[in-house]
Amino acid sequence: MGLGLIDILIIILIILACALIVYLIVTLKKVNENLTVLQRDLQDVGQHLNPILDNLNRITEKTLNISSEAEQQLEKAKDFIGSFTEGITKVKTIKSETDPEKRLPVLLKNLSAVVKGVSVFLRELKT
Numbered sequence: 001m002g003l004g005l006i007d008i009l010i011i012i013l014i015i016l017a018c019a020l021i022v023y024l025i026v027t028l029k030k031v032n033e034n035l036t037v038l039q040r041d042l043q044d045v046g047q048h049l050n051p052i053l054d055n056l057n058r059i060t061e062k063t064l065n066i067s068s069e070a071e072q073q074l075e076k077a078k079d080f081i082g083s084f085t086e087g088i089t090k091v092k093t094i095k096s097e098t099d100p101e102k103r104l105p106v107l108l109k110n111l112s113a114v115v116k117g118v119s120v121f122l123r124e125l126k127t
Helices: 005-097 100-126
Strands: none
Touching: none
C-alpha cells in the first residue's frame, strides 16, 4: 500500500513540527543568553551607580553647607551696611548741627539760659 495524501501531509506536519521545535530551542537559547548579558549589565550599572549616588550625596551636603555659609555672610554684610549707614547718618547729623548757620542760634540759646540762671542765682543771693 502506498502512502496516501493524508499520510504525506502528516509526515510534512511532523517534519515542520520538529523544525519548529528546533527553531524554538535555538531562539529560547538566544533569549536566555541575552537575558544573561542584560543581567550582567544591570549588575555593572548597579555597582557603578552606588559610588555615583554617594558622590551626589556628598555634593548635595557640601552645597547645603556652602549656601548656609553664604546666607550667614550675607546677613553679616547686611548688618555691616546697616551699621555703616547709621554711622554716616550720625556723622551727617553732627555735621549739620555744627554748621555755622546753626551754631549762632544754639549759642544764643545757651547764652540766654546762662543769663537766666545767673539772674536767678543773684536774686536768690539777695534774698
